[in-house]
Amino acid sequence: MGRKLAIGDLHGGLRGLVQLLERIDLTPEDQLIFLGDYVDGWSDSANTVSYLIDLAKQNSCIFIRGNHDDLAHKWLESGELNQKWLEHGGQSSIDAYRNFSEKEKMQHIEFFRQTFNYYKDDEERLFVHAGFTNLHGPDYEYHDTGFYWDRTLWEMVLSLDDNLDKDDPYYPRRLQHFQEIYIGHTPVTRIGESKPFNKANVWNIDTGAAFKGVISAIDVQTKKIFQSDPVHQLYPKEEGRN
Numbered sequence: 123m124g125r126k127l128a129i130g131d132l133h134g135g136l137r138g139l140v141q142l143l144e145r146i147d148l149t150p151e152d153q154l155i156f157l158g159d160y161v162d163g164w165s166d167s168a169n170t171v172s173y174l175i176d177l178a179k180q181n182s183c184i185f186i187r188g189n190h191d192d193l194a195h196k197w198l199e200s201g202e203l204n205q206k207w208l209e210h211g212g213q214s215s216i217d218a219y220r221n222f223s224e225k226e227k228m229q230h231i232e233f234f235r236q237t238f239n240y241y242k243d244d245e246e247r248l249f250v251h252a253g254f255t256n257l258h259g260p261d262y263e264y265h266d267t268g269f270y271w272d273r274t275l276w277e278m279v280l281s282l283d284d285n286l287d288k289d290d291p292y293y294p295r296r297l298q299h300f301q302e303i304y305i306g307h308t309p310v311t312r313i314g315e316s317k318p319f320n321k322a323n324v325w326n327i328d329t330g331a332a333f334k335g336v337i338s339a340i341d342v343q344t345k346k347i348f349q350s351d352p353v354h355q356l357y358p359k360e361e362g363r364n
Protein backbone atom coordinates (compact mmCIF):
# COMPACT_ATOMS: atom_id res chain seq x y z
CA MET A 123 0.00 0.00 0.00
CA GLY A 124 1.21 3.49 -0.82
CA ARG A 125 1.96 6.23 1.64
CA LYS A 126 -0.17 9.28 2.36
CA LEU A 127 1.94 12.41 2.35
CA ALA A 128 0.89 15.94 3.30
CA ILE A 129 2.92 18.67 1.60
CA GLY A 130 3.16 22.26 2.82
CA ASP A 131 3.27 25.67 1.10
CA LEU A 132 5.16 25.78 -2.23
CA HIS A 133 4.99 29.47 -3.26
CA GLY A 134 6.27 28.98 -6.78
CA GLY A 135 9.38 27.11 -5.65
CA LEU A 136 9.14 24.33 -8.21
CA ARG A 137 12.85 23.43 -7.92
CA GLY A 138 12.26 22.74 -4.23
CA LEU A 139 9.21 20.63 -4.97
CA VAL A 140 11.07 18.50 -7.53
CA GLN A 141 13.89 17.99 -5.01
CA LEU A 142 11.40 17.09 -2.29
CA LEU A 143 9.63 14.49 -4.45
CA GLU A 144 13.02 12.93 -5.32
CA ARG A 145 13.83 12.66 -1.61
CA ILE A 146 10.41 11.13 -0.93
CA ASP A 147 11.29 8.57 -3.63
CA LEU A 148 7.73 8.86 -4.88
CA THR A 149 5.98 5.76 -6.19
CA PRO A 150 2.71 5.75 -8.19
CA GLU A 151 0.90 4.24 -5.18
CA ASP A 152 1.65 7.23 -2.93
CA GLN A 153 -1.16 9.70 -2.30
CA LEU A 154 -0.21 13.37 -2.05
CA ILE A 155 -2.25 15.95 -0.19
CA PHE A 156 -1.08 19.47 -1.00
CA LEU A 157 -2.05 21.99 1.65
CA GLY A 158 -2.15 24.97 -0.71
CA ASP A 159 -0.27 28.16 -1.61
CA TYR A 160 1.16 26.89 -4.89
CA VAL A 161 1.89 30.39 -6.19
CA ASP A 162 3.32 33.79 -5.14
CA GLY A 163 6.97 33.90 -4.24
CA TRP A 164 9.60 32.36 -6.50
CA SER A 165 9.50 32.78 -10.28
CA ASP A 166 8.00 29.34 -11.02
CA SER A 167 4.43 30.01 -9.83
CA ALA A 168 2.80 29.20 -13.16
CA ASN A 169 5.23 26.33 -13.84
CA THR A 170 4.43 24.88 -10.41
CA VAL A 171 0.73 24.70 -11.28
CA SER A 172 1.55 23.06 -14.65
CA TYR A 173 3.71 20.55 -12.80
CA LEU A 174 0.94 19.75 -10.30
CA ILE A 175 -1.57 19.24 -13.13
CA ASP A 176 0.82 16.69 -14.69
CA LEU A 177 1.66 15.07 -11.35
CA ALA A 178 -2.04 14.37 -10.75
CA LYS A 179 -2.01 12.18 -13.86
CA GLN A 180 0.44 9.78 -12.15
CA ASN A 181 -0.41 10.02 -8.47
CA SER A 182 -3.58 10.39 -6.49
CA CYS A 183 -3.43 14.07 -5.53
CA ILE A 184 -5.67 16.26 -3.39
CA PHE A 185 -5.19 19.98 -3.87
CA ILE A 186 -6.36 22.25 -1.05
CA ARG A 187 -6.94 25.95 -1.76
CA GLY A 188 -4.57 28.47 -0.16
CA ASN A 189 -5.21 32.19 0.21
CA HIS A 190 -2.59 32.94 -2.43
CA ASP A 191 -4.22 30.46 -4.82
CA ASP A 192 -7.57 32.18 -4.32
CA LEU A 193 -6.09 35.58 -5.14
CA ALA A 194 -4.21 34.30 -8.19
CA HIS A 195 -7.34 32.47 -9.34
CA LYS A 196 -9.42 35.65 -9.08
CA TRP A 197 -6.84 37.58 -11.08
CA LEU A 198 -6.62 34.87 -13.77
CA GLU A 199 -10.36 34.51 -14.07
CA SER A 200 -11.56 38.11 -13.85
CA GLY A 201 -8.48 40.33 -13.83
CA GLU A 202 -9.28 41.33 -10.25
CA LEU A 203 -6.21 42.96 -8.71
CA ASN A 204 -5.85 43.17 -4.98
CA GLN A 205 -3.23 45.68 -3.78
CA LYS A 206 -2.30 43.55 -0.77
CA TRP A 207 -1.84 40.58 -3.10
CA LEU A 208 0.61 42.52 -5.29
CA GLU A 209 2.63 43.33 -2.17
CA HIS A 210 2.65 39.74 -0.94
CA GLY A 211 3.99 37.90 -3.95
CA GLY A 212 1.18 38.50 -6.44
CA GLN A 213 3.44 40.38 -8.83
CA SER A 214 5.66 37.30 -9.14
CA SER A 215 2.64 35.28 -10.28
CA ILE A 216 1.58 37.94 -12.77
CA ASP A 217 5.14 37.92 -14.17
CA ALA A 218 5.14 34.11 -14.28
CA TYR A 219 2.03 34.02 -16.48
CA ARG A 220 3.44 36.51 -18.99
CA ASN A 221 4.46 33.82 -21.48
CA PHE A 222 1.56 31.47 -20.88
CA SER A 223 -1.02 31.00 -23.63
CA GLU A 224 -4.73 31.59 -23.11
CA LYS A 225 -5.25 27.83 -23.38
CA GLU A 226 -2.73 27.15 -20.61
CA LYS A 227 -4.28 29.85 -18.44
CA MET A 228 -7.71 28.25 -18.93
CA GLN A 229 -6.28 24.91 -17.72
CA HIS A 230 -4.89 26.64 -14.66
CA ILE A 231 -8.19 28.40 -13.94
CA GLU A 232 -9.81 24.95 -14.04
CA PHE A 233 -7.14 23.65 -11.65
CA PHE A 234 -7.83 26.48 -9.19
CA ARG A 235 -11.60 25.97 -9.49
CA GLN A 236 -11.19 22.33 -8.51
CA THR A 237 -9.09 22.96 -5.39
CA PHE A 238 -10.81 22.03 -2.13
CA ASN A 239 -11.50 24.25 0.87
CA TYR A 240 -10.68 21.25 3.05
CA TYR A 241 -10.44 17.48 2.88
CA LYS A 242 -11.38 14.85 5.47
CA ASP A 243 -9.93 11.40 5.02
CA ASP A 244 -11.53 8.18 6.25
CA GLU A 245 -9.28 8.06 9.33
CA GLU A 246 -10.56 11.23 11.00
CA ARG A 247 -7.85 13.49 9.67
CA LEU A 248 -8.57 17.00 8.42
CA PHE A 249 -6.43 18.76 5.82
CA VAL A 250 -6.98 22.51 5.40
CA HIS A 251 -4.72 25.39 4.39
CA ALA A 252 -5.35 27.72 7.33
CA GLY A 253 -8.07 26.53 9.69
CA PHE A 254 -11.71 27.03 10.60
CA THR A 255 -13.52 28.91 13.34
CA ASN A 256 -16.84 27.12 13.88
CA LEU A 257 -16.86 25.12 17.11
CA HIS A 258 -18.95 22.43 15.40
CA GLY A 259 -16.29 21.80 12.77
CA PRO A 260 -15.48 22.86 9.21
CA ASP A 261 -18.78 21.61 7.74
CA TYR A 262 -20.48 24.41 9.69
CA GLU A 263 -18.13 27.23 8.69
CA TYR A 264 -20.07 30.28 7.55
CA HIS A 265 -17.45 32.01 5.38
CA ASP A 266 -15.30 29.93 3.01
CA THR A 267 -12.47 32.47 3.26
CA GLY A 268 -11.73 31.24 6.79
CA PHE A 269 -10.48 27.93 5.41
CA TYR A 270 -7.61 29.69 3.69
CA TRP A 271 -7.13 32.85 5.80
CA ASP A 272 -7.76 31.84 9.43
CA ARG A 273 -4.90 32.10 11.90
CA THR A 274 -6.90 31.64 15.07
CA LEU A 275 -6.77 27.82 15.03
CA TRP A 276 -2.98 27.86 14.97
CA GLU A 277 -2.69 30.72 17.50
CA MET A 278 -5.08 28.92 19.82
CA VAL A 279 -3.26 25.62 19.62
CA LEU A 280 0.13 27.26 20.23
CA SER A 281 -1.14 28.87 23.41
CA LEU A 282 -2.87 25.72 24.66
CA ASP A 283 -1.85 24.50 28.11
CA ASP A 284 -0.27 21.06 27.61
CA ASN A 285 -1.73 19.90 30.91
CA LEU A 286 -5.31 20.63 29.93
CA ASP A 287 -7.20 17.35 29.71
CA LYS A 288 -9.06 16.59 26.48
CA ASP A 289 -12.27 16.10 28.47
CA ASP A 290 -11.88 19.37 30.35
CA PRO A 291 -14.76 21.77 29.62
CA TYR A 292 -12.10 24.38 28.83
CA TYR A 293 -10.52 22.21 26.13
CA PRO A 294 -11.11 23.78 22.66
CA ARG A 295 -14.04 22.13 20.94
CA ARG A 296 -12.51 22.84 17.56
CA LEU A 297 -9.81 20.27 18.26
CA GLN A 298 -12.24 17.52 19.25
CA HIS A 299 -13.66 16.73 15.80
CA PHE A 300 -10.56 15.07 14.35
CA GLN A 301 -7.75 12.76 15.31
CA GLU A 302 -5.34 15.03 13.49
CA ILE A 303 -5.52 18.38 11.69
CA TYR A 304 -2.90 19.24 9.04
CA ILE A 305 -2.43 22.89 8.09
CA GLY A 306 -0.03 25.26 6.33
CA HIS A 307 -0.39 29.05 6.03
CA THR A 308 1.59 30.33 9.02
CA PRO A 309 5.29 29.45 8.65
CA VAL A 310 6.67 27.59 11.65
CA THR A 311 9.88 29.52 11.06
CA ARG A 312 8.09 32.41 12.83
CA ILE A 313 8.37 30.43 16.08
CA GLY A 314 11.96 29.40 15.36
CA GLU A 315 11.15 25.95 13.99
CA SER A 316 12.41 24.49 10.71
CA LYS A 317 10.49 21.22 10.59
CA PRO A 318 6.74 20.48 10.54
CA PHE A 319 5.58 21.36 14.03
CA ASN A 320 3.03 19.49 16.12
CA LYS A 321 0.99 20.94 19.00
CA ALA A 322 -1.99 19.04 20.47
CA ASN A 323 -3.42 17.27 17.42
CA VAL A 324 -2.47 19.96 14.91
CA TRP A 325 0.45 19.60 12.50
CA ASN A 326 1.70 22.72 10.73
CA ILE A 327 3.65 21.74 7.59
CA ASP A 328 4.43 25.27 6.34
CA THR A 329 8.18 25.63 6.74
CA GLY A 330 8.49 29.05 5.11
CA ALA A 331 9.35 28.18 1.49
CA ALA A 332 8.42 31.72 0.36
CA PHE A 333 11.08 33.18 2.62
CA LYS A 334 14.31 31.47 3.82
CA GLY A 335 12.72 28.12 4.57
CA VAL A 336 12.21 24.77 2.84
CA ILE A 337 9.31 22.79 1.41
CA SER A 338 8.26 19.94 3.69
CA ALA A 339 6.26 16.76 3.48
CA ILE A 340 5.14 14.40 6.20
CA ASP A 341 4.05 10.79 5.94
CA VAL A 342 0.87 11.01 8.01
CA GLN A 343 1.04 7.38 9.14
CA THR A 344 4.70 7.16 10.23
CA LYS A 345 5.33 10.90 10.76
CA LYS A 346 8.51 10.60 8.70
CA ILE A 347 9.51 14.05 7.45
CA PHE A 348 11.02 14.95 4.06
CA GLN A 349 12.42 18.37 3.16
CA SER A 350 13.92 20.25 0.23
CA ASP A 351 16.95 22.48 0.53
CA PRO A 352 16.17 26.09 1.50
CA VAL A 353 14.22 27.21 -1.54
CA HIS A 354 15.96 30.62 -1.74
CA GLN A 355 19.23 28.76 -2.39
CA LEU A 356 17.62 27.15 -5.43
CA TYR A 357 16.70 30.61 -6.80
CA PRO A 358 19.93 32.50 -5.98
CA LYS A 359 19.18 35.52 -8.17
CA GLU A 360 15.72 36.11 -6.72
CA GLU A 361 14.33 37.70 -3.57
CA GLY A 362 11.18 35.60 -3.18
CA ARG A 363 9.04 37.28 -0.55
CA ASN A 364 12.07 38.31 1.54
Ligand SMILES: [Mn+2]
Binds near residue numbers: 131190328
Ligand atom coordinates in the same frame (compact mmCIF):
# COMPACT_ATOMS: atom_id res chain seq x y z
MN1 LIG B 1 1.69 30.46 2.48
